Amino acid sequence: MAVFQNDTHLFTATESSIASTLFNSPPFQSFTVFILEVSSNPFKNIHSPAFLPIERTVPVDLVAADPEAETFKSSVANEDGDDNVTVAGFVLFVPSYTTFAGKPGFHVEDLLVRECYRRKGFGKMLLSAVAEQAVKMGFKRVEWSVLEWNVNAIKFYEEMGARVLTEWRVCRLTGDALEAYGDANY
Amino acid sequence: MAVFQNDTHLFTATESSIASTLFNSPPFQSFTVFILEVSSNPFKNIHSPAFLPIERTVPVDLVAADPEAETFKSSVANEDGDDNVTVAGFVLFVPSYTTFAGKPGFHVEDLLVRECYRRKGFGKMLLSAVAEQAVKMGFKRVEWSVLEWNVNAIKFYEEMGARVLTEWRVCRLTGDALEAYGDANY
Numbered sequence: 001m002a003v004f005q006n007d008t009h010l011f012t013a014t015e016s017s018i019a020s021t022l023f024n025s026p027p028f029q030s031f032t033v034f035i036l037e038v039s040s041n042p043f044k045n046i047h048s049p050a051f052l053p054i055e056r057t058v059p060v061d062l063v064a065a066d067p068e069a070e071t072f073k074s075s076v077a078n079e080d081g082d083d084n085v086t087v088a089g090f091v092l093f094v095p096s097y098t099t100f101a102g103k104p105g106f107h108v109e110d111l112l113v114r115e116c117y118r119r120k121g122f123g124k125m126l127l128s129a130v131a132e133q134a135v136k137m138g139f140k141r142v143e144w145s146v147l148e149w150n151v152n153a154i155k156f157y158e159e160m161g162a163r164v165l166t167e168w169r170v171c172r173l174t175g176d177a178l179e180a181y182g183d184a185n186y
Numbered sequence: 187m188a189v190f191q192n193d194t195h196l197f198t199a200t201e202s203s204i205a206s207t208l209f210n211s212p213p214f215q216s217f218t219v220f221i222l223e224v225s226s227n228p229f230k231n232i233h234s235p236a237f238l239p240i241e242r243t244v245p246v247d248l249v250a251a252d253p254e255a256e257t258f259k260s261s262v263a264n265e266d267g268d269d270n271v272t273v274a275g276f277v278l279f280v281p282s283y284t285t286f287a288g289k290p291g292f293h294v295e296d297l298l299v300r301e302c303y304r305r306k307g308f309g310k311m312l313l314s315a316v317a318e319q320a321v322k323m324g325f326k327r328v329e330w331s332v333l334e335w336n337v338n339a340i341k342f343y344e345e346m347g348a349r350v351l352t353e354w355r356v357c358r359l360t361g362d363a364l365e366a367y368g369d370a371n372y
Binding site: 001002007010011012013014017018021022025029030031092094095096097098099100101102103104107109110128131132134135136140141142143144145146147148149154157160161162163164165166167168169170171172173174177178179180181182 | 193196280283340351357364
């Protein structure tokens with residue numbers, strides 16, 4: 001995603017920074033990730049205490065030859081004795097809140113389908129799963145950001161029923177400008 | 187805020203919808219609110235298990251005559267036997283996540299200072315408190331949205347060190363378009 005957005009200079013995450021920050025709370029209460037896994041075998045032993053996995057069967061020619069299958073081999077799949085399962089994408093989202101509705105929502109931080117799995121409906125599957133979860137929980141909004149030059153993504157989101165808000169801008173406080181508030185004297 | 191944004195038709199929150207959704211988790215783990223209270227008496231018995239309140243003394247002529255002081259009287263203040271404390275504003279924020287940094291951040295959902303308390307530095311105090319909390323927790327980003335025609339707000343945010351991102355757009359899935367995913371067959 002950093003490559004796609006021309007933002008590799010902003011990428012500083014490590015396996016340890018992610019592992020120590022991302023999975024400290026039950027699903028849906030804070031940072032939550034849905035993982036998209038693909039296998040040419042039927043899945044077995046799919047289990048999750050908080051979420052019933054969504055399973056789809058797609059035509060075999062939709063599962064592309066994956067040049068990085070070994071790198072993205074699923075560790076969960078290994079537990080189940082199926083070493084043929086590959087991580088193809090993910091969606092990361094967090095609860096948000098709308099005071100206008102007095103109800104929570106979800107903010108989708110990242111949606112990514114690995115390149116060789118694109119244009120096969122997997123992105124829609126991931127985003128729809130978030131929307132379905134929101135409705136199940138009585139949440140009233142799902143929001144995310146898109147780069148304005150990414151016309152394919154905008155078309156895709158609009159086809160899913162989303163509106164692209166033209167009059168809002170994102171403000172971001174990061175880096176030294178943020179750290180300056182660490183011992184603020186305001 | 188709904189009035190200011192010409193969005194009163196979108197406002198459906200009630201005291202009960204807010205009370206049942208907003209205060210179900212410890213501060214900073216999910217939806218969190220900092221309340222700005224003003225009093226012409228010194229505060230007494232300020233206490234909070236999770237957050238050390240920030241106290242500021244301002245010149246007495248900065249505390250405006252408040253035509254709605256009775257409506258916005260603080261219930262916390264009443265517990266302390268001071269019925270002269272008024273809620274002047276709030277900031278509502280939630281944890282977010284940046285996969286680029288592999289670190290959490292805060293997303294500021296609402297920042298409001300009641301009209302008769304504006305242009306006195308209280309908005310900066312509220313937003314700075316969120317930024318300070320982010321730094322204390324090792325969070326790497328504070329983000330929020332602004333209406334592009336709200337040039338005063340944009341100037342204020344830039345003076346606080348924020349960048350206004352011009353190439354991102356917010357996508358929003360709400361109402362019937364969202365509810366349609368409730369029994370999705372995707």
